[in-house]
Amino acid sequence: MATSTPSILSSDLFGGRLTIDLDAIAANWTFLNGKLSGAAECAAAIKGDGYGTGQDKAGPALYAAGCKTFFTAVPAEAVALRELLPDAVIYVLDGLFPGAAEFFPHHDLRPVLASVEELKDWSALCKSAGRSFKAAVHVDTGINRLGLPPGDLSAALGDPDLCGPFTPSLIISHLACGSTPAHEMNQRQLKLFREVTEPFSHIPRSLANSAGVLMGPEFHFDLVRPGIALYGGQAIDTEPNPMKPVAKVEARIMLVRDVAEGDTIGYGAKQTARRPLKNAVVAAGYADGMLRRAGSTDERPGGFAMIGGFKAPILGRISMDMITLDVTDVPDHLVQRGAFVEMLGPSVAAAELAAYAETIDYEYLTSLGRRFERVYAPLT
Template sequence: MTDAASDSLFGGRLTIDLDAIVSNWRFLKDKLATGSECAATVKADAYGTGLTQTAKALYDAGCRTFFVALPVEALKLCRGMPEAKIYVLDGLFPGTAETLVEKGLRPVLGSVEEIREWADFCRTTQIRHPAALHVDTGIHRLGLSADEFDAVMKDADLIGSFTPTLIMSHLACGSDPAHPKNRDQLAKFRAMTAPYPDIPKSLANSAGVFLGSDFHFDLVRPGISLYGGKAIDTAPNPMQPVAQVEARIMMVRDVPVGDTIGYSATQTAKRSLKVAVVAAGYADGMIRRAGSTDAAPGAFGVIGGHKAPILGRISMDMITLDVTDIPAHLVRRGAFVEMLGPQVAASDLAAYAETIDYEYLTSLGRRFQRRYASIA
């Protein structure tokens, strides 16, 4: 938190609602099959919401298993969560086994080379340290092939050197419930893991939670849904928004009919316009592709419940908005415009920018004043 004087030094503010994140986690947890644990994926600074703050709020609410992408992220979670199990999704980087073990962290081993290095370290310390095994069921990124997994599990010296605490895979098309690849991956995962009933299993990300109990297994790993994002493309989003971006109006100006607005003159005033210039841009996570042209509209902000369409290109530090039809008392220098939040869903912005809400959330607020409070 910053004081009122320093608040004026920022072009905008990013408000994170930790209670909404916790509510989303509980909503997902209540959807799970009996016996399935709801973990939390907190990589990429907890999708832009603050890694340590978000993880601690979830831990205090009862979450005990966390997933990050990188070892450096995992190291930030070692304080204040003594019972937490922390998995590193990107696996075992060369030479990092000792550091992970010292901090009680668990790599997600996705290649034979990683497994051999982890097993060698465990034999050296004469302790069967825990780790997860990542199997590839069709996304073809990280993960052991079926043949590699079978060979590893049959190598008593290799698999006997450490303690596999989880077998996991990742859905490629979970956001589309009707896609046949979901059932294909489920069948492959069941076939690969069936011989090992005593090792917990995990297949579902956020989308997998909504695909039904067949996908839940022992643990689910929601990410985007925790942060209010839309996990299923073809259904309404039931999650609460958790972040709000408000940008400061720097000036209000008139633009005559026929004049152009912004870089490259992509937008022409079709009538006399009143334009607000706000202190936010693509350097703050307001993606440039969401700008407007004469051929296609762009995204929008909201001022006092009124939609304010973006006019022209989004610049590094500023955005121009059409406020012609908004009451003048709402549009004044120093006032704030909601650019993302309860009235401007990240998934809606993403549609204009031809991207996904993940990109918006993980890019937000490098220069905004960040605060933790309710946005309801």
Template sequence: MPQQDSYSSSSRPLEALAGGRLTIDLDAIATNWRTLSEHLRDGTECAATVKANAYGTGLCETAERLSQEGCRTFFVALPQEALHLRETLPDATIYVLDGLFPGTAATYAAANLRPVLNSVPEIEEWSAYCRAGNKPLAAAIHIDTGMNRLGLMPDMFAQVMADDYLTGAFTPCLFVSHLACGSTPDHPLNQIQLDTFRAATAEFPEIPKSLANSAGVFLGPDYHFDIARPGISLYGGKALDPGTNPMVPVVKVEARILMVRDVAENQKIGYGGAKTATKPMRLAIVAAGYADGFLRRAGSSDKNPGGFGWLDGHRVPIVGRISMDMMALDVTDVPETVARHGVFVELLGPNVAASDLAIYAETIDYEYLTGLGRRFHRRYGTLGLRQDGT
């Protein structure tokens, strides 16, 4: 059963009534999963991280397509997500990264979910539940190797693993850690975390291990271990800061032009008059704003450039602040027959990468993908090529 949002499947607006449309290419996600799998060393399983509604692409729809492609293991953040996913994939291995919530062990067990145990209290509760039912259920254990977020510090992990009363009642099936600086390949913390993870788990060669997120896949085979769990790269995002992005885009957002207007030189544009027209301009006002996930920080001012859209081969810059429901685009150089009322402008997709927009908004492409609004008409299909033919 697909995960529901504020519009039920029967009440989501038709495309004709929506300000924008969001196209999701499930085959492109599958292509990215195959690309990531091919980067892994022999013997490493390629799982999929599908938390946050599969980075905005639809949890169950995306996971089902990946399962068809051969993916067998999935990581989510919350037990709610895991329960939705279990309805769609009854036989998949599902890990819950946020761990075991108090008093919920029976729910995890009934749905065959594997908590990633992040603390001693979680381990104690899972162990007690398994002991009471005399069932050594599977769970992962998270080791904090330098992120200082979730997980056991290496010395505590060693104590826990030496305590048969704690770990003897359940089956530790996976050791997990998370790279803090993987997107920066030369960052010294990557090697420190790798060495710490190896040292902490060396006594348990029989238990599978997972360190590589999307960035870890591209850091090389030393980081791959037994299971890689890519996220952002599946959805076309850029895992490493330097270099080009080998992944194909998977989403396309287009917004409807509400009005095309002429603006005289020296006129102020948008809230706060942040942008001044330096020449006579034509602006297209489009029906997408920060309520739809287009971050206000990506707007432009007289001091700073902003993001951009794409219209029939033309890069059209954002002019002024992004409002809740709309933004202005500079279509001065676009033929009037093209930039007209009702036409859709690409705001994210093959010609406008989320990683490019993220630069203007001083953020990362994760925020764009996971924050795409719910007012768009959502559809699944093929994105097509960039307008330069690639």
């Protein structure tokens, strides 16, 4: 007999669950805002779909917490955010793509202009419209990505053809080594940013990312734009992370099996059982953002999961759809078919897992949960 097809996917149809705590994101913004000195404003970087947490949910949560200025990467992100937050100030960090200038005032968006060519395009738009549309200007202080060379900033801002038709609403630069506060590059960039922008101190200035906020008042200027810290990531490598975790990944156990000493596990036979083992195979893999580089071999240990307070090391390579865990020392009642294990979250910090994958927590957060059930709820 035929059965009806459910209109909504049941939780039982997903191999994993991604839980995101919006209250924790809001609390992290409030914490960083409380670190600011003077009248500095705390904005939020929300690019990469809110660092993987969902821009459509994270944006309103941050706005409700008090954040009124946001930074996206590309125009498409910005227009989607504008539909959610009609009163917010929204900057686009990647600036002006050729032919896109008219898009910005139509959606009340502000490009971050990073070259003479972009300044020319924006000025031409303002001239043709007879209006001074708002935009930021980016000056490069040493990261050698986007931004006007420091020596060109003064000439550009003083050129009536480039900046006569509009007054920049913000001057920004970006720290290259903020995750390591003792790195000499931080003080070098701070000094250069202060020097090149001092003649334009009537224009608001912004240098600090998440790390810059935590490094102290000298980096704050008029506006800070934290990103990774809002989403629970570790902004400074050399200090304990003060931020609340906001995401938890749980994967479902598909089966538990015994592995004899001397047998190999996974693709490439890279991991050999050094004792009789009990394996749990879970329904998550690199297609879900669990990075392949965190796998284990006989020469190099990989990452781990947590099951009821017990550590379960990854065994062998991480494959597209599954990961094998060593649950030999985990009580049997915790590793039953269908049970969930924590792959990332309060007990498995994204930064710690990223170290095994030789990457950073940014990559994990922005890659997570393509096939997971997504739940917005407090982390437990």
